[in-house]
Amino acid sequence: MHDTKLTLLEKGLALLLEHGYNDVGIQTLLNEAGVPRGSFYHHFESKEDFALQVVDLYMDRVHEALRACTEDRSRPPLDRVRGFFELTKDQYRQDGYLGCMLGGLGQELSGVNEAFRARIEACLDTIGACLASCLEEARQAGDLPPDSDAGEMADLLVDCWEGAALRSRLRRSGEPLEAMLDFYFGRIQAAV
Amino acid sequence: MHDTKLTLLEKGLALLLEHGYNDVGIQTLLNEAGVPRGSFYHHFESKEDFALQVVDLYMDRVHEALRACTEDRSRPPLDRVRGFFELTKDQYRQDGYLGCMLGGLGQELSGVNEAFRARIEACLDTIGACLASCLEEARQAGDLPPDSDAGEMADLLVDCWEGAALRSRLRRSGEPLEAMLDFYFGRIQAAV
Numbered sequence: 001m002h003d004t005k006l007t008l009l010e011k012g013l014a015l016l017l018e019h020g021y022n023d024v025g026i027q028t029l030l031n032e033a034g035v036p037r038g039s040f041y042h043h044f045e046s047k048e049d050f051a052l053q054v055v056d057l058y059m060d061r062v063h064e065a066l067r068a069c070t071e072d073r074s075r076p077p078l079d080r081v082r083g084f085f086e087l088t089k090d091q092y093r094q095d096g097y098l099g100c101m102l103g104g105l106g107q108e109l110s111g112v113n114e115a116f117r118a119r120i121e122a123c124l125d126t127i128g129a130c131l132a133s134c135l136e137e138a139r140q141a142g143d144l145p146p147d148s149d150a151g152e153m154a155d156l157l158v159d160c161w162e163g164a165a166l167r168s169r170l171r172r173s174g175e176p177l178e179a180m181l182d183f184y185f186g187r188i189q190a191a192v
Numbered sequence: 193m194h195d196t197k198l199t200l201l202e203k204g205l206a207l208l209l210e211h212g213y214n215d216v217g218i219q220t221l222l223n224e225a226g227v228p229r230g231s232f233y234h235h236f237e238s239k240e241d242f243a244l245q246v247v248d249l250y251m252d253r254v255h256e257a258l259r260a261c262t263e264d265r266s267r268p269p270l271d272r273v274r275g276f277f278e279l280t281k282d283q284y285r286q287d288g289y290l291g292c293m294l295g296g297l298g299q300e301l302s303g304v305n306e307a308f309r310a311r312i313e314a315c316l317d318t319i320g321a322c323l324a325s326c327l328e329e330a331r332q333a334g335d336l337p338p339d340s341d342a343g344e345m346a347d348l349l350v351d352c353w354e355g356a357a358l359r360s361r362l363r364r365s366g367e368p369l370e371a372m373l374d375f376y377f378g379r380i381q382a383a384v
Contacts, residue, residue, distance in 0.1 A: 018303040022214030098303055103358055107299035110362050111210040111290055121362040155359075156375050159368050163355025166295055167347075170302050170313040176351050183348050187379035 005043040007033050012054045017101045020108045021051055021116075051105070058101050059123055065091075066130050077138040081131050082185055086163060089177045092168060098170030103162040124162075129143060130155040144188060157184055197235040199225050204246045209293045212300045213243055213308075243297070244311060250293050251315055256282075258322050270328040273323050274377055277353060281369045284360060290363030295308040295354040316354075336380060349376055 001009075011033040015024045015079040026047055030037055044050040092099065102123050110117035132154035139148045164180035193201075201224040207216045218239055224228055236242040261276040284291065287347045294315050302309035324346035356372035 015288045020212075020214070020303065022212070022300075023304060058239055099299070103355075104299045104303075105295045106362050107291070107358055108214075111212065111296075112215060117362060124359070124362070152371060155368070156371055159287045159355040159359045159372060160352040161355060162358050163295075163353060166299055166354050166358075167316070167351045170298050170309060170316070172353040176347070179344060180351060183379075187375075 002043065004035055004039050008043065008050070009033060009038065009054055009057045012050060013057055016051060016054055017095060017098045017104065020104055022108065026050075048113075048115065049173045052115065055105065055119055055123065059126070061091075062088075062123075062127060066127065070130060070134050075136045076143065077141065078143055078185065078189065078191065080137075080158070082181060084131070085086040085177070085181055088161075089174055089181075092165065092177065093174055097168050097172045097174060100162060103165050103189070104169075114181075124158050128158045131157060148188075153188065160184060194235065196227055200227060200232065200242070201246055201249045204242060205249055205293065206209070207244055208243060209287060209290050209296065212296055214300065218242075239306065240305075244307065247294070247297065247311055247315065251318070252363065253283075254280075254315075254319060258319065262322060262326050268335065269290075269326045269333065270335055270377065270381065273326045273330075273349070274373060277369070277373055280353075281366055281373075284357065284369065287367055289360050289364045289366060292354060292357040295357050296361075308333050314349050320350045323349060344371075345380065352376060 008029065012024075012029055015029060015032070026037070026040060030040060040050070044053065065087045066084055069080050069087060072080055072083070076081065088100075098104075102120050105116055106120035106124075110120060128151070132150040135144065135148070135153050136150035138144045139146065139150055144150075144153075160180050161177070164176045167176035170173060204216075204221055207221060207224070217355040218229070218232060222232060223309070232242070236245065257279045258276055261272050261279060264272055264275070267275065290296075297308055297354065298312035298316075302312060308329075323353060327336065327340070328342035328343050330336045331338065331342055336342075336345075347355050352372050353369075356368045359368035
């Protein structure tokens with residue numbers, strides 16, 4: 001990827017995470033990135049196109065974390081699933097506990113913008129599908145009740161995480177994230 | 193409350209729920225409410241003041257639902273807690289599954305606006321405290337394990353609900369709400 005484009009996307013990711021979509025002007029982005037306006041429109045059709053590509057960059061990082069955790073066959077499958085969220089929590093801490101950009105843009109834009117609604121839903125769905133395959137492995141290994149629906153359990157995990165991420169953003173703390181993970185993993189295992 | 197003020201707040205509630213904060217202009221609000229600009233500034237200092245008063249109106253309705261459910265001593269305490277969320281789910285359905293305005297404004301604004309961050313956190317905290325007293329009653333009645341921390345369980349419930357509300361908004365469906373409630377109430381009771 002072109003350096004200028006990557007600079008804009010990375011600066012955009014930080015700005016969108018903190019400010020949301022409508023509060024960020026292209027001029028602010030250009031000032032912070034030290035890039036002229038013409039370059040922006042060379043790489044992006046519009047602010048919406050830009051923000052959707054920021055979502056792609058965010059998802060590249062999510063996929064990297066998912067791969068690092070879920071493909072580590074040395075750990076039991078439930079540990080791998082929790083490991084992904086522990087890694088994500090660490091990222092949130094580094095960001096200053098601003099929560100999840102997918103949740104932020106999903107909340108702000110999905111009432112009025114179908115492109116964002118569909119894209120954010122697809123992102124969460126993708127994350128859930130990846131986690132579901134680990135949960136299914138756990139079920140087959142006898143770590144979850146035999147009648148567990150791995151897909152439903154993964155959706156639920158993603159949804160509860162997003163709520164904990166919001167609370168983490170409101171409190172600027174990792175505590176809601178940890179509490180949610182302790183509850184979820186404690187209760188699914190306790191039900192074995 | 194003055195009729196014009198109430199009209200503006202009610203129209204504002206619908207607009208903020210669908211559009212979020214930054215996407216709504218005062219002129220749009222005035223056009224939809226059929227109210228002249230001078231009236232707006234007679235009742236509100238600023239757009240921020242207005243939106244914070246919309247949050248107050250939203251919370252009035254939340255408190256009404258909380259009272260209707262949690263004070264109904266004819267039902268066991270856990271049923272009363274779930275009843276509040278069932279009532280809220282019904283409201284979301286009537287709204288067209290746009291999720292929770294507290295979660296929406298919290299996500300959009302809490303990165304950059306301390307007044308909203310503190311207000312939304314206080315709202316969620318208030319809801320949690322009200323639910324915690326019912327959960328504590330359930331604990332004392334033996335419906336929850338004796339070492340349960342009602343405050344922590346209430347926070348967790350509110351947080352997971354907010355995540356399910358986001359997913360409900362993304363999918364325009366009540367299914368994520370129901371799945372979250374089934375999991376939470378199923379697992380806390382199963383642990384008795």
